[in-house]
Amino acid sequence: MVVCSLVRMSRRSAVNLLSLGNRAVVGALYGSPLRTLHTSVCDPSSKGAFKPERVAVVTKTTRYEFEQQRYRYAGLSSEDLKQLLAMKGSSYSGLLERHNIHTHNVEHIVRSLRSEGIDVRVVKRGEYDEEVVRWADTIISAGGDGTMLLVASKVLSNDKPVVGVNTDPERSEGHLCLPVRYTRAFPEALQKLCRGEFRWLWRQRIRLHLEGTGINPTLLDLHEQQLSLEQHCQAHRITTMDGQPETGSLHQSVPKPSLLPVRSLNEIFIGESLSSRASYYEISVDDGPWEKQKSSGLSICTGTGSKAWSYNINKLTEQTVEEVLKIGKSLTALEIPLNREFIDKVTDEYNESLVFAPDDRRLFYSIREPIVNRVFSNSRQRGFASRVCVRSRCWDACMVVDGGTSFEFNDGAIATISMSEEDQLRTVVLEN
Amino acid sequence: MVVCSLVRMSRRSAVNLLSLGNRAVVGALYGSPLRTLHTSVCDPSSKGAFKPERVAVVTKTTRYEFEQQRYRYAGLSSEDLKQLLAMKGSSYSGLLERHNIHTHNVEHIVRSLRSEGIDVRVVKRGEYDEEVVRWADTIISAGGDGTMLLVASKVLSNDKPVVGVNTDPERSEGHLCLPVRYTRAFPEALQKLCRGEFRWLWRQRIRLHLEGTGINPTLLDLHEQQLSLEQHCQAHRITTMDGQPETGSLHQSVPKPSLLPVRSLNEIFIGESLSSRASYYEISVDDGPWEKQKSSGLSICTGTGSKAWSYNINKLTEQTVEEVLKIGKSLTALEIPLNREFIDKVTDEYNESLVFAPDDRRLFYSIREPIVNRVFSNSRQRGFASRVCVRSRCWDACMVVDGGTSFEFNDGAIATISMSEEDQLRTVVLEN
Numbered sequence: 001m002v003v004c005s006l007v008r009m010s011r012r013s014a015v016n017l018l019s020l021g022n023r024a025v026v027g028a029l030y031g032s033p034l035r036t037l038h039t040s041v042c043d044p045s046s047k048g049a050f051k052p053e054r055v056a057v058v059t060k061t062t063r064y065e066f067e068q069q070r071y072r073y074a075g076l077s078s079e080d081l082k083q084l085l086a087m088k089g090s091s092y093s094g095l096l097e098r099h100n101i102h103t104h105n106v107e108h109i110v111r112s113l114r115s116e117g118i119d120v121r122v123v124k125r126g127e128y129d130e131e132v133v134r135w136a137d138t139i140i141s142a143g144g145d146g147t148m149l150l151v152a153s154k155v156l157s158n159d160k161p162v163v164g165v166n167t168d169p170e171r172s173e174g175h176l177c178l179p180v181r182y183t184r185a186f187p188e189a190l191q192k193l194c195r196g197e198f199r200w201l202w203r204q205r206i207r208l209h210l211e212g213t214g215i216n217p218t219l220l221d222l223h224e225q226q227l228s229l230e231q232h233c234q235a236h237r238i239t240t241m242d243g244q245p246e247t248g249s250l251h252q253s254v255p256k257p258s259l260l261p262v263r264s265l266n267e268i269f270i271g272e273s274l275s276s277r278a279s280y281y282e283i284s285v286d287d288g289p290w291e292k293q294k295s296s297g298l299s300i301c302t303g304t305g306s307k308a309w310s311y312n313i314n315k316l317t318e319q320t321v322e323e324v325l326k327i328g329k330s331l332t333a334l335e336i337p338l339n340r341e342f343i344d345k346v347t348d349e350y351n352e353s354l355v356f357a358p359d360d361r362r363l364f365y366s367i368r369e370p371i372v373n374r375v376f377s378n379s380r381q382r383g384f385a386s387r388v389c390v391r392s393r394c395w396d397a398c399m400v401v402d403g404g405t406s407f408e409f410n411d412g413a414i415a416t417i418s419m420s421e422e423d424q425l426r427t428v429v430l431e432n
Numbered sequence: 433m434v435v436c437s438l439v440r441m442s443r444r445s446a447v448n449l450l451s452l453g454n455r456a457v458v459g460a461l462y463g464s465p466l467r468t469l470h471t472s473v474c475d476p477s478s479k480g481a482f483k484p485e486r487v488a489v490v491t492k493t494t495r496y497e498f499e500q501q502r503y504r505y506a507g508l509s510s511e512d513l514k515q516l517l518a519m520k521g522s523s524y525s526g527l528l529e530r531h532n533i534h535t536h537n538v539e540h541i542v543r544s545l546r547s548e549g550i551d552v553r554v555v556k557r558g559e560y561d562e563e564v565v566r567w568a569d570t571i572i573s574a575g576g577d578g579t580m581l582l583v584a585s586k587v588l589s590n591d592k593p594v595v596g597v598n599t600d601p602e603r604s605e606g607h608l609c610l611p612v613r614y615t616r617a618f619p620e621a622l623q624k625l626c627r628g629e630f631r632w633l634w635r636q637r638i639r640l641h642l643e644g645t646g647i648n649p650t651l652l653d654l655h656e657q658q659l660s661l662e663q664h665c666q667a668h669r670i671t672t673m674d675g676q677p678e679t680g681s682l683h684q685s686v687p688k689p690s691l692l693p694v695r696s697l698n699e700i701f702i703g704e705s706l707s708s709r710a711s712y713y714e715i716s717v718d719d720g721p722w723e724k725q726k727s728s729g730l731s732i733c734t735g736t737g738s739k740a741w742s743y744n745i746n747k748l749t750e751q752t753v754e755e756v757l758k759i760g761k762s763l764t765a766l767e768i769p770l771n772r773e774f775i776d777k778v779t780d781e782y783n784e785s786l787v788f789a790p791d792d793r794r795l796f797y798s799i800r801e802p803i804v805n806r807v808f809s810n811s812r813q814r815g816f817a818s819r820v821c822v823r824s825r826c827w828d829a830c831m832v833v834d835g836g837t838s839f840e841f842n843d844g845a846i847a848t849i850s851m852s853e854e855d856q857l858r859t860v861v862l863e864n
Contacts, residue, residue: 039852062487273705277835312728312801316756317813324748324756327781331774334766343762349759369744403709 002428031298048196050161050428052138058151060108060143060167064099105167105183106142106369112186113140116194127151133160140165144172145308149402152265158424159203165189174292175307176265179432192430202424203304203358206264208399209257209416210407212391257416262401263423266305269400270390270409271297271368278371280393285365285385292393296369300388300417303360309403313368314354321347362386363419387418447699467492470562480628482593486551490560490583491538492575492599496531530600537599537615538574543620545572548626557582557796565592572597576604577740581834584697590634590856595698597621607739608697609863624862634856635736638696640831641689642839644823689848693857694833696724698737701832702822702841703729703800710803717797717817724825731851732820735792745800746786746814753779794818794857795851819850 082092106122113120119325123132125147133139134156141151141164148164155162166174166183174180182189192198271279274401279297282290301310322343329336365383392413398406399415409415503513514524533731538554545552555564557579565571565586571584573596580596587594598606598615606612614621624630703711711729713724735743754775788796797812824845830838831847841847 312803317802318754319813320748321756323784323785324753324778325760327778328757328760328768332768332780333779334768336760336764336766336768345763346756346759349763350756353755370749371744381751 004381006042011167031426041072048198050193050196050198051116052118052161053111054135054136055121055133055138055140056114056128057106057110057122057140057142058132058134058147059122059124060102060147062095062099062102064095067095079428081318098171101137101170105165107141108184109140109165109167109186112190115187116190128154130154136160138163141177142167144168144174145176146404148176149265152205152425153262153402153405155425156261156263159426161200161426161428163428176304176427178428178430181432182430189430193428198428198430201358201427201429203265204213204302204361204419204425205304205419205423205425206302206363206419207299208260208262208264208268208407209418210260210399210409210411210413211257211416212414257414260407262405263425264305264401265302265425266308266402267299267301268415268417269297269299269309269403270392270397270415271295272394272397277395279397282391283365283367284389285380286387287389290391291379292407293367294371295367298365298367298390300363300365302363302419303356303358305402306355306364310364310366311351311354313366316347316349318343318347321350325361359424361419361421363388363417387416390396390415390417458586458813480630482625482628482630483548484550484568484593486568487545487553487570487572488560488568488571489542489545489552489554489574490564490579492534492579493554493556493557494527494531494534496527499527500816505631505820510848530603533602534575534599537597540573540616541572541597541618544622547619548622560586568592570595570816573609574599576606577608577835578720579774579834580608580632581697584637584857585834585837586692587857588695590854591858593632593858593860595860608736608859610860610862613864614862621862625860630860630862632804633790633859633861635697635859636734636851637733637792637855637857638692638795638849638851639848639855640692640696640700640839642692642841642845643689643848644832644844644846665720680763689846692839694837695857696833697734697857698740698834699731699733699742700847700849701729701731701741701835702824702829703727704826709827711829714798714823714825715799716821717812717815718819719821722823723811726803727799730797730799730822732795732797734795734851735790736790737834738787739798742796742798743783743786745798748781750775750779753782753859755828791856793853795820795849819848822849 030344067081067085076084085092086094099396104321110120110122121132121135128150137160138154140150141162144166145164148162151162164174164177164179165186166172166177169180169183196331267378270281278294280292280294281298282292283298299310300314301308318340322338325338325343325346327337328336328342330332333368362384363386364382364384365388367396370381392409392415393411394409397409399409400406486795499513499517503516508516511531517524517527542552542554553567555566557575560582565717570593571583571587573580573594574596577596583594583596596603596606596609596614597618598609601612601615610621702713709725712726713730714724715730716722731742731745733740735779754770757768757770757778759777760766760772788794795818796814796816797820802813824841824843824847826842829841831841832838
C-alpha cells in the first residue's frame with residue numbers, strides 16, 4: 001500500500017501510480033503548490049484519497065435552451081414561443097423552471113469545486129471534445145444519463161475518472177450518476193472522495209471492429225438531441241458520397257477489420273433505421289455457426305447497459321407473467337398461485353435476472369422481436385457471450401452506440417463486437 | 433336468396449346487389465354480351481358465383497429489378513452489378529432466379545384470367561393508383577404480403593374484392609394470400625370462385641383522425657422499398673415547408689379532427705422514427721383517463737394484423753417461458769413440468785392467444801418495451817379496445833400505416849384510432 005505524502009509530487013508520477021494496475025492502490029493528485037489550498041477538511045495524505053486538480057464540468061442542454069435555439073433560429077420572439085408551447089400542451093414556465101434547477105445545481109457543483117482550490121472548466125456538451133478530455137484529470141457530467149454517456153464516449157482510456165451528477169433528479173433517472181442527495185450536497189461528495197470513503201468501479205465497455213462493403217467508418221454523432229432523423233441521414237450521405245447519388249455501399253470496401261474509435265458504455269444496437277422496417281442479418285456467437293435472422297434489431301449490452309435499453313427489450317410485465325402462469329395452471333391442474341403478490345414476485349425475479357454487474361467481462365446479446373417462420377430460424381433469443389459477429393443484410397441500417405453515435409451498417413458489412421480490459425471506464429461509487 | 437340469371441344485368445345493378453349488406457347474397461358479375469365467353473366450365477348462374485370482368489393485376493418489384501434500377505442509375509453494367517453483389521455475399525444468379533419465378537407466376541395468372549374472357553390490366557406497383565382501382569371490379573395482388581398491403585391501401589370501399597396470390601412461396605410467407613397451391617394452379621382458383629366454392633371475408637380495418645399541432649396531413653408513401661430513410665424525411669420536409677428550416681410543427685394547426693384518407697389492414701405503429709430513440713406520448717383507451725408513457729412505440733392492430741408486427745412484439749420465446757416457469761417452480765416447490773414438450777405447449781398457447789379473427793370489430797393495442805420508472809407509469813401493456821387516442825410528445829415521430837404509409841406525428845398532435853363497418857376490405861377465402 002503506497003502512501004502519498006504531502007511532498008510535492010508531479011501529476012505524472014501520481015498518474016503513473018494509478019496506472020500500475022493495482023486496484024488497491026489509489027494515488028492522490030495534489031493541488032499545485034502555487035495554488036492556495038482553501039479551507040478544506042480533506043487530508044490528501046489519507047489512504048485512497050482522490051483529489052483532482054483540473055476538472056471539466058460538461059453540462060447538458062436543457063429542453064428550454066433547445067426550444068429557445070430552435071425557435072430563435074425560426075425568428076420567433078419569446079412571446080411566440082410561449083404561445084406555441086401552450087398550443088402543444090407544453091408549458092414555457094415549466095421548461096424554464098427545469099432549466100433553472102439544472103443551472104442552479106451546476107453552479108453549486110462549480111462553486112464546491114473551486115472552493116477546494118480545484119481548477120474548473122465548464123463546458124457545454126456541444127463544446128466537449130478530445131482537447132477538454134486531455135486537459136482535465138477528471139470529468140464531471142452535469143446532467144442526466146444521456147450526458148454521462150456523451151462524456152464517457154470521448155474518454156477512451158481506462159484511468160481517467162468520470163463522475164456523473166444528476167442535475168434534475170425529479171426528471172432524470174440518473175442510473176449512472178451519484179446518489180441524488182449529492183446533487184445539493186456536493187461538498188460532502190468531494191470530502192468523501194478526498195477521504196477515500198468511496199470505491200472505484202471500472203465499468204467494462206464494448207469495442208467494435210468493422211469490415212466488408214456497405215460501411216462508412218466515419219461516425220455520426222447523434223448526441224445533440226437537436227439532430228433530426230433527416231440530418232442524421234443527410235450527414236451520413238455527405239460524409240460518404242460528396243454529392244453522389246444513393247450509392248453509399250459502393251463507396252467503401254474495407255478488407256481488414258478496422259477498430260472503431262468508440263467504446264460503448266451501455267450497448268450497441270443494430271437494426272434498420274426506420275423503426276417499422278424489419279432487419280435482416282446473420283449472427284455468429286462466440287465463433288459459432290452463422291445463423292440468418294430477421295427481427296426488429298439486435299442489442300448487445302454491457303453490465304452497465306443491462307439496466308438500460310436491453311432491460312426494456314427483455315423485461316416482462318406482470319400482465320404477461322400472469323398469463324403464462326394461468327396457462328401453466330390450466331395445463332397441469334397444479335395449485336399455482338395467481339394472486340398479485342406472487343405474480344409480482346415472479347415478475348421481479350425474472351426482471352432482476354436480466355441485470356448483471358458493470359465490471360463483468362461478458363457481453364449480453366438480445367434479439368428484439370425475432371421473426372421465426374419457414375425462412376428464418378432462432379436458436380436462442382438471448383444470452384451471454386465474449387464475442388458476437390454480425391453480418392448485415394439490411395437496406396438502410398445503423399449500428400447505434402449508446403443511443404448517440406451511429407455508423408451505417410448495410411448489406412455486406414461485418415461487425416465484430418467484443419470486450420477488452422483496456423476499454424474500461426473508471427467511475428466512482430459513493431455510498432448513499 | 434337472389435339468383436342472378438343469365439339475363440343481361442348491368443354491372444351497376446350487380447354491384448348494388450352486393451352492397452345490400454346481406455352477406456348471404458352474393459351477386460354475380462357477367463361478361464359483357466359483346467365479349468365471347470371462352471371455353472369455361474363455370475356456370476355463372478350458380479349460387480354465389482364470382483366472375484369478374486375487369487381485373488387489375490398489381491405486381492411487386494423484385495429484388496433483382498430493384499438492384500438493376502439502383503445500379504443502372506449509378507451507371508454500372510450488369511458485370512459490375514454481379515461483382516458488387518458477390519462482394520456483399522449476395523448472388524446475382526440467385527436474385528435473377530427469384531425474379532424469373534415471380535414473373536413466370538404472374539404470366540400464369542394473367543393467361544388464366546384471359547382465357548376466361550376477363551379483361552386484364554397488369555400494373556407495376558409504382559403505377560398503381562386510384563384510377564386503376566376505379567377501372568377494375570377486382571384487384572389481384574401478385575407478390576407477397578407487402579404487395580397485398582399496398583393494393584389494399586388504395587381500396588377504400590368495402591365492396592371491391594381484393595385477392596392475393598403469392599408469387600414466390602419459397603421466399604414469402606403470404607399470410608394474406610391464397611393457399612400456395614393456387615399459385616401454379618390458378619385456373620382452379622378461378623373455377624372455385626366461379627362455382628361459389630369459397631367464402632367472402634370482410635377484413636375489418638382501422639381508421640385515423642388527426643388533430644392538433646405538429647401534424648402534416650399529407651401522407652408519405654413508403655411502399656416503394658427503394659425509399660430510403662433520408663428520402664422519407666426529406667419528402668416530409670418538402671411537403672410541409674417549401675424550403676423553410678426545421679419548423680415543421682409551426683406549419684399546421686388543425687383544430688378539428690380530420691379523417692385521413694387511409695385504412696389500415698394490419699396495424700398503425702406510432703413512435704420515434706429513429707429506432708434508438710424513446711417515444712413519449714399520452715394514451716387514452718376507450719375514453720379512459722390520459723396516461724403519460726415512455727416506450728419504444730405503440731402498435732394498434734386489427735385481427736388481420738394480429739398475426740403480423742403486433743404478434744412479433746408480443747410473442748414469447750420458449751426460452752422466456754421456461755425461465756418464468758422455473759422461477760414459479762422455485763418459489764412454490766410445486767412440481768411444475770420443465771420438459772421441452774410442456775414448455776412448447778405453454779408457449780404455443782400463449783402465442784396463439786395473441787391472434788384474433790380478421791372480421792373482429794375490435795382493435796388491439798400493445799405498448800412496445802414500456803419504460804416504467806418514477807416518472808412514467810403503465811396500467812396495462814396491451815388489450816382490446818374500440819377506440820384509442822394518442823397525443824404525441826415526440827421529437828421526430830411518425831404514425832406508420834401497414835409499414836408503408838407514414839404521417840408526421842410530433843409534439844402536440846392527437847390521433848384517434850377507431851374502426852367502422854364501412855372500412856372493411858372484401859377478400860376471399862378458398863379452402864386449401
